[in-house]
Amino acid sequence: MTTLVAATEHLPADVTQEEIETRMRDGATPMMAQFMAIKERHPDYLLFYRMGDFYELFFDDAVAASEALQITLTKRGHHNGDDIPMCGVPVKAYESYLPKLVDKGFRVALCEQMEDPAEAKKRGSKAVVKREVVRLFTAGTITEDTLLDSRRNNFLAAVAQNRTETGVAWLDISTGAFYTQACPSVMLPAVLARLNPGELLVGDKLLQAPEHFDTFSDFKSILTPQPNSRFDSANAAKRLEKLFAVKTLDAFANFSRAETSAAGALVDYVELTQKGKLPRLEIPKQLAQGATLEVDAATRRNLELTVTLNGQRKGSLLDVIDRTVSGAGARLLSVWLSSPLTNVDDINRRLDGVQFFSEDLGAREDIRQALKKCPDMERALSRITLGRGGPRDLAAIRDGLAASFDLREHLISLTPPPILETCIHDLGNHGQLVDKLRRALGEDLPLMARDGDFIAPGYAPELDELRSLRSESKRLILNLQAKYADLTDIQTLKIKHNNVLGYFVEVTAKQAERMPADGDFIHRQTMKNVIRYSTVELSELEGKISSAADRALALETRLFDELIEDVKQDADVIALAANSLARLDVLSALAQIAVERHYNRPVLSEGYEFDIKGGRHPVVEAALEAANEAAFVANDCDLSQDQRLWLITGPNMAGKSTFLRQNALITILAQMGGFVPAASAHIGVVDRLFSRVGAADDLARGRSTFMVEMVEAAAILNQSSDRSLVILDEIGRGTATFDGLSIAWAVVEHLHELNKCRALFATHYHELTALTSKLDCLSCHSMRVKEWKGEVIFLHEVGAGAADRSYGIHVARLAGLPKAVIKRAEQVLETLEKGEQSSAVTKLADDLPLFAALADKPDPVSEPSGPCDVELALDDIQPDDLSPREALEALYKLKALRG
Numbered sequence: 001m002t003t004l005v006a007a008t009e010h011l012p013a014d015v016t017q018e019e020i021e022t023r024m025r026d027g028a029t030p031m032m033a034q035f036m037a038i039k040e041r042h043p044d045y046l047l048f049y050r051m052g053d054f055y056e057l058f059f060d061d062a063v064a065a066s067e068a069l070q071i072t073l074t075k076r077g078h079h080n081g082d083d084i085p086m087c088g089v090p091v092k093a094y095e096s097y098l099p100k101l102v103d104k105g106f107r108v109a110l111c112e113q114m115e116d117p118a119e120a121k122k123r124g125s126k127a128v129v130k131r132e133v134v135r136l137f138t139a140g141t142i143t144e145d146t147l148l149d150s151r152r153n154n155f156l157a158a159v160a161q162n163r164t165e166t167g168v169a170w171l172d173i174s175t176g177a178f179y180t181q182a183c184p185s186v187m188l189p190a191v192l193a194r195l196n197p198g199e200l201l202v203g204d205k206l207l208q209a210p211e212h213f214d215t216f217s218d219f220k221s222i223l224t225p226q227p228n229s230r231f232d233s234a235n236a237a238k239r240l241e242k243l244f245a246v247k248t249l250d251a252f253a254n255f256s257r258a259e260t261s262a263a264g265a266l267v268d269y270v271e272l273t274q275k276g277k278l279p280r281l282e283i284p285k286q287l288a289q290g291a292t293l294e295v296d297a298a299t300r301r302n303l304e305l306t307v308t309l310n311g312q313r314k315g316s317l318l319d320v321i322d323r324t325v326s327g328a329g330a331r332l333l334s335v336w337l338s339s340p341l342t343n344v345d346d347i348n349r350r351l352d353g354v355q356f357f358s359e360d361l362g363a364r365e366d367i368r369q370a371l372k373k374c375p376d377m378e379r380a381l382s383r384i385t386l387g388r389g390g391p392r393d394l395a396a397i398r399d400g401l402a403a404s405f406d407l408r409e410h411l412i413s414l415t416p417p418p419i420l421e422t423c424i425h426d427l428g429n430h431g432q433l434v435d436k437l438r439r440a441l442g443e444d445l446p447l448m449a450r451d452g453d454f455i456a457p458g459y460a461p462e463l464d465e466l467r468s469l470r471s472e473s474k475r476l477i478l479n480l481q482a483k484y485a486d487l488t489d490i491q492t493l494k495i496k497h498n499n500v501l502g503y504f505v506e507v508t509a510k511q512a513e514r515m516p517a518d519g520d521f522i523h524r525q526t527m528k529n530v531i532r533y534s535t536v537e538l539s540e541l542e543g544k545i546s547s548a549a550d551r552a553l554a555l556e557t558r559l560f561d562e563l564i565e566d567v568k569q570d571a572d573v574i575a576l577a578a579n580s581l582a583r584l585d586v587l588s589a590l591a592q593i594a595v596e597r598h599y600n601r602p603v604l605s606e607g608y609e610f611d612i613k614g615g616r617h618p619v620v621e622a623a624l625e626a627a628n629e630a631a632f633v634a635n636d637c638d639l640s641q642d643q644r645l646w647l648i649t650g651p652n653m654a655g656k657s658t659f660l661r662q663n664a665l666i667t668i669l670a671q672m673g674g675f676v677p678a679a680s681a682h683i684g685v686v687d688r689l690f691s692r693v694g695a696a697d698d699l700a701r702g703r704s705t706f707m708v709e710m711v712e713a714a715a716i717l718n719q720s721s722d723r724s725l726v727i728l729d730e731i732g733r734g735t736a737t738f739d740g741l742s743i744a745w746a747v748v749e750h751l752h753e754l755n756k757c758r759a760l761f762a763t764h765y766h767e768l769t770a771l772t773s774k775l776d777c778l779s780c781h782s783m784r785v786k787e788w789k790g791e792v793i794f795l796h797e798v799g800a801g802a803a804d805r806s807y808g809i810h811v812a813r814l815a816g817l818p819k820a821v822i823k824r825a826e827q828v829l830e831t832l833e834k835g836e837q838s839s840a841v842t843k844l845a846d847d848l849p850l851f852a853a854l855a856d857k858p859d860p861v862s863e864p865s866g867p868c869d870v871e872l873a874l875d876d877i878q879p880d881d882l883s884p885r886e887a888l889e890a891l892y893k894l895k896a897l898r899g
């Protein structure tokens, strides 16, 4: 196992007696003096100050916590003549309060009593109980299952930057995963959006860098500013070398200085919050630049990859495709979906695994059944290595490793592809440890080792002896009770126990008169109705009992520590097995969804192909199915180099946005190594995915909807390469028509001539279709609709060619706009379509009053203007009089009339 050495020199020192006395001279009570000295060391934290069975909060902490937790604010004593506000939470229930505080952006310092109050008293009546902060709770450093979402990684991330480079490091303290990545400064927002960390550490200086203002303000609620000194790269390197017991970090990867700084700052912070204890951390893995398909924050949000636009997991792509059966699998699926790959071989390895499970139903079901029973080994292991593990964590390791073994045996017999062979290898063989834990652990396990009685009988003969002595002694107490009852002739005499007296003989006050006065029974206590005695014999027995119980617990604790040590010794290989279980879960889950929803294996290549046949939108398709609506209409999309830019026109509501998004989602699914909702898909790997879809303003940053649109468009035009995939939905719609059209026009030209990326461009500016004559690789497509008796039917089909109308007014009617408005809009449209724009507008203005004009015109929908040509022709047909040939001719004639 990697040896973890904590460098504790930078942790705040404990509060000294001298500090307390200085404050007492200023008038504070001893306890308040101690509180203030500890609080001064943790100014950014709510101090949970242990007092008996409560954690108490004082001053501003109390005010803030009482408001956040909705608990009563009281007061206790005075300071400088003012009341001291106070509130408290019971020690037993504090874990239920923590998530609320952490969620609201607070950090909590847990300050414990480090000695018995009796110990303190020995130092004098004014001596205060020793207290120390034993743990800092922050959003990114939680390990408790109760505080974590089992299906999501909780990353703690740090960003460092020097003159030439930016480095990001992130780790999940609850699983030990540790990564770094160097990136150009402009990519930082995309990298952070991909990680979606629970807490982000940034040096004070970098926080002031104007180029990152916007990026960091997006993460304001999870930002923890750090002194710059914590990002010193030389110190960071030393710290990491010491932590992983190596002479130089080059042994692991060629980390840039910025990456080293960020990684060092993370380790530093973990030590600080865990008070010098370090969890098992993996050796940092370096993510090469370009190794993942980068998706910027806006695109991620708009495509609703892991959460929907309103922040819910339900309804996101992740939610729809997630068929994992374990927490670790769900976490890994989310990581895979958030960071699709770019290396064709790596993607194919994953696809081989998915294909294997999709073709072998038996194997898939067996694996999924076995995985369902696996406990969360990753998180149990992290608690164990942090010294926070309990007997149940040991049981989780035992059961997880046992299941790994069964899975391994099962998989070996199946001749699986290479990716599964790696999984089999990583599952390992932990027979000895499993066997030991099986023998060691009993059936009903307490949460904490200190509660005892978790070691199985038969594991340690010495423990069995102590336990039988303990229960034997109990029997002896009963014998003694019977003996005393006979001796005194008081049959209701009882031997009882409490914490103050220990064991004692108890009789009623009346019976006490009959107690022998020969000195065997020594009076201890007179209560209202009962009298209590002790005897020498009873005291001796008590000594035996309590020493047996104490010795049993001490022995159990020792045995527990030994087991913990055994697990720690194997921590690296256990973590590998746990990770392998997660990979198996993800691969079999991707196969499961593929089979359930008829997804197919995509073909990935190094080229620039993009040929999707029969593609579907995974989320819309699932939603239509759940609502029992018409089936989703599959569509092709071929962005081969000679038509790499598609201009898509067509009515509102016809499915343009859905089509755009589905092609982006298919790309993401394919590059993460999953099957895709399409009959076939051939994709030349995409390096970055950009989108400008949806409309939202960003009032917090003072940006209007149109401004947001332009900022996003600027990023696309400045950053997309010929390997990128760009989807643009209605660029330019948020401003005046001609301004919008001009911008859209120029954007299309730029994408075509300079970016040369594969792109889908949806627009209502039909004028843009004129560009086909000028731009060779621009191809026009439209969403097909059918008009039927004045109604528009959306076919949701993408066809070649441009659309001639937008049917906006039709959609407005569907949406329930008042009839008068619809009629008027039709008039306006007719006038505008006829004339020169400026003269048409003047004419319309002269038309006032607006709605008066309506009376003259019949409503074209409610009062159809007579039968159309097709209907007239139909009337002429007498089916009974027609020969088969004439019938066929009539049919052709009708079709021709329909146009």
Ligand SMILES: Nc1ncnc2c1ncn2[C@@H]1O[C@H](COP(=O)(O)OP(=O)(O)OP(=O)(O)O)[C@@H](O)[C@H]1O
Residues within 6 Å of the ligand: 620, 630, 631, 632, 633, 634, 635, 650, 651, 652, 653, 654, 655, 656, 657, 658, 659, 796, 797
């Ligand atoms: N291929 C399809 N098959 C079946 N239904 C579809 C399909 N595409 C879209 N739809 C349905 O049509 C609705 C509208 O689609 P979408 O939002 O993509 O239209 P749009 O052309 O982008 O409209 P607008 O221009 O008004 O934004 C969707 O919510 C969905 O229910």
